[in-house]
Amino acid sequence: MVTGPPRRIFSRYESGQEDLTLPHKIIILISMKRLVLLLIVLFLSVTSSYSQKLSEKDIPSAVKESFYTMFPYAEKIRWGKEDDTTYEADVKMKSVKMSANFSEDGKWLETETPIDITSLPQAVTDAIARDYQSSKILYVNKIERPDRPLLYEAEIKVNTKKREVMYDVLGNPVY
Numbered sequence: 001m002v003t004g005p006p007r008r009i010f011s012r013y014e015s016g017q018e019d020l021t022l023p024h025k026i027i028i029l030i031s032m033k034r035l036v037l038l039l040i041v042l043f044l045s046v047t048s049s050y051s052q053k054l055s056e057k058d059i060p061s062a063v064k065e066s067f068y069t070m071f072p073y074a075e076k077i078r079w080g081k082e083d084d085t086t087y088e089a090d091v092k093m094k095s096v097k098m099s100a101n102f103s104e105d106g107k108w109l110e111t112e113t114p115i116d117i118t119s120l121p122q123a124v125t126d127a128i129a130r131d132y133q134s135s136k137i138l139y140v141n142k143i144e145r146p147d148r149p150l151l152y153e154a155e156i157k158v159n160t161k162k163r164e165v166m167y168d169v170l171g172n173p174v175y
Contacts, residue, residue, distance in 0.1 A: 052080060052081050053078065053079070053080050054079045054080055054081060054087075055079065056077070056079055058079070059079050059087060060087070060104055060105075060106070062104070062105050062106030063087045063102045063103075063104070063106050065106060066102055066106040066107070066108055067089055067100065067102060070100065070108060071089075071091060071093060071100065073093055073094070074089070074091040074092070074093050075091065075092045075093065076091065076092045077089055077090070077091050078090040078091075082101055085103060085104050086101050086102070086103060086104075086109065087101065087102050087103075087104070088100070088101050088102075089102075096113060096114070097114065098111060098112060098113040098114070099111070099112050100112075107146075108146055109145065109146075110143060110144065110145045111143070111144045111145075112141045112142070112143050112153070113141060113142045113144075114139060114140070114141055114142075115140050115141070115142050116140075117137050117139070117140055119140075120137070120140050120152060120154070121152070121169055121171070123167075123169065123170050123171035124152050124154075124167045124169070124171050125137075126171060127167050127171035127172070127173070128154060128156060128165065128167070131165070131173065132156055132158050132165070134158065134159070135156045135157060135158045136156065136157045137154050137155075137156050138154075138155045138156060138157055138162065139154070139155050140152055140153070140154045140155075141153045141154075143166070149168055149169060150168070150169050151166055151167070151168055151169075151174055152166065152167050152168075152169075153165070153166045154166075154167075
């Protein structure tokens with residue numbers, strides 16, 4: 001039986017009197033890995049709070065009212081939060097999937113609708129070819145906003161890298 005005051009576990013090793021044995025090194029390594037894993041989980045839980053899924057009862061009434069006024073025939077509505085103040089509804093209307101964003105007070109901010117690449121205005125197609133030679137257009141979204149003219153967002157592949165680019169109807173890049 002050990003008697004006397006409690007000692008710190010690593011006091012002999014911290015003073016340099018003895019080297020850590022392999023089992024002690026393994027215990028320390030496992031503890032460090034657990035700490036790193038805990039920090040990663042904590043980081044992911046904080047960052048995943050954005051774009052979180054919500055039920056309709058969690059959506060402010062002003063947002064729902066604006067949404068149903070604009071999209072009375074919407075089907076398969078999935079609500080989420082894009083950031084602290086923006087609500088997003090992913091919907092299906094007339095077999096087309098789209099997403100609409102609203103502020104907390106119900107103001108419509110934006111609607112994104114996927115379109116066929118062949119429906120992209122020629123000016124935009126030409127601008128992408130000019131600005132990103134040897135690129136391939138992977139998909140296109142039409143973006144409607146109340147305060148701006150119609151925009152087109154395209155995901156393109158240049159060599160092996162993918163990137164999103166945005167243009168107005170006339171083929172001018174939008175940053």
